[in-house]
Amino acid sequence: MFxxxxxxxxxxxxxxxxxxxxxxxxxxxLRLDQEHIIGAYPNKRFYIKGVSQEIVQDLNAILTHTxxxxxxxxxxxxxxxxxxxxxxxxxxxQIKQDQLTxxxxxxxxxxxxxxxNIIHKKLWTPVMAPPIFIHIHAGQSQSQMTEWLVFLILSYxxxxxxxxxxxxxxxxxxxxxxxxxxxxxxxTFAAFYKTDKQGDSWPSLPEAFPPYNPKYPQPLDxxxxxxxxxxKAPSHEDVDKEALDFKPSPAPFLxxxxxxxxxxxxxxxxIKTANNKTVINPFKKKH
Numbered sequence: 001m002f003x004x005x006x007x008x009x010x011x012x013x014x015x016x017x018x019x020x021x022x023x024x025x026x027x028x029x030l031r032l033d034q035e036h037i038i039g040a041y042p043n044k045r046f047y048i049k050g051v052s053q054e055i056v057q058d059l060n061a062i063l064t065h066t067x068x069x070x071x072x073x074x075x076x077x078x079x080x081x082x083x084x085x086x087x088x089x090x091x092x093x094q095i096k097q098d099q100l101t102x103x104x105x106x107x108x109x110x111x112x113x114x115x116x117n118i119i120h121k122k123l124w125t126p127v128m129a130p131p132i133f134i135h136i137h138a139g140q141s142q143s144q145m146t147e148w149l150v151f152l153i154l155s156y157x158x159x160x161x162x163x164x165x166x167x168x169x170x171x172x173x174x175x176x177x178x179x180x181x182x183x184x185x186x187x188t189f190a191a192f193y194k195t196d197k198q199g200d201s202w203p204s205l206p207e208a209f210p211p212y213n214p215k216y217p218q219p220l221d222x223x224x225x226x227x228x229x230x231x232k233a234p235s236h237e238d239v240d241k242e243a244l245d246f247k248p249s250p251a252p253f254l255x256x257x258x259x260x261x262x263x264x265x266x267x268x269x270x271i272k273t274a275n276n277k278t279v280i281n282p283f284k285k286k287h
Contacts, residue, residue, distance in 0.1 A: 006037040006185050013180075020169050021177050026161055027119045027188070028065030028182060029154050037185070039067030042159040046070045046153060049079035049131075059145045063153070065186040070153070080130045080156065083149070093148060095125060096133040102126065106148055115166040115174050116191070123151040125159060134154070147192055 002018040004011045013021060025031055031040045046068055048056065059070040073079050095102040107121040125132060134152065136145050155161075166174075175193065182190040 002035075004032075004035055004037055011037075011181055011184075014081055015175065018181075020173060021181060023166060023169070024119065024174070024177055026158055027154065027158075028083075029063060029068065030185075037181075039065055041157060042067035044068050044157075046081075046157075047073040047079045048081045048083060048149075049073055049076065050083040050085075051149075055142065055146055055149070059149060059153070060145075062146070062150050062186070062189050065189065066154075068153070076131060080132070081134050081149070081152070082131050083134045083136065085136050085138040085145070089135055092137050092140060093123075094135040095152075096135065097126060100126070106151075108144075115169045115171065118171070118174065119166060120155055121147070121151050121192070123148060123155060124154040125152055150189070165254040233237075275279070 002013045002015070004013060004018075004021075022032060025037065029040050030037055032038075044067065048059075048070060049072070051072065053072065054070055056070055063070065076082065091103050091105065093104045093106060095104065104123060106123050107117055134149075136148065141150075150201065178190055178193045182193070
């Protein structure tokens with residue numbers, strides 16, 4: 001059993017949980033310092049050019065657990081990311097550096113798949129020196145743009161992480177760690193790993209239905225609207241009349257029964273065939 005501390009919070013983890021959490025922390029912008037979970041980028045400044053102040057505020061709130069501080073700059077040489085939002089972009093997201101263009105397709109919906117695709121939403125940046133130019137389609141919502149920038153920043157700050165190492169962590173195990181560790185640390189960042197799929201809810205039991213009788217059906221609008229005592233049961237006269245009116249239905253496919261008693265089989269009796277020829281009797285003596 002391991003006891004880890006983040007600020008004033010303490011987490012108890014089994015050995016198996018601890019090993020898998022230790023591998024996930026760098027992707028969340030966190031690291032271990034003995035028994036303490038701390039931000040991986042304390043006092044580090046990250047500059048972006050081309051975004052609004054509102055987006056920068058959202059980025060700082062989402063990345064606050066990492067120790068990183070995001071700011072706006074208008075100086076091209078000072079910026080780590082230079083972001084633009086063209087409406088004519090052929091895809092949702094592109095990264096350009098020098099003469100190279102990388103077209104990315106971010107993971108927009110979380111579904112059971114390999115953790116190597118979930119943990120960074122299929123977003124990465126090449127191992128290159130700044131400035132890096134990021135083009136996001138103008139049709140994307142601001143929340144979507146902010147989310148993509150978060151994962152691009154984390155990938156840029158730690159480009160040597162190999163997500164293949166997470167292949168032994170199952171989807172359910174990863175979501176368990178998110179709920180147990182990441183949600184208490186930073187609910188806003190943890191929300192990126194929230195699934196939309198809800199568990200199947202068991203339907204509530206219906207109220208008492210009146211006894212069903214095909215001869216006295218209840219209207220649909222009266223079912224479940226009153227106590228059982230309001231349901232009228234058939235009287236004895238109705239039951240007797242129903243019994244008197246009963247007539248058995250004919251059974252057309254049953255064989256007709258004959259009143260004549262079956263005749264005993266005589267193996268020595270001469271049998272005539274359809275063309276009136278006598279069947280040979282092997283027991284008949286020759287004269």
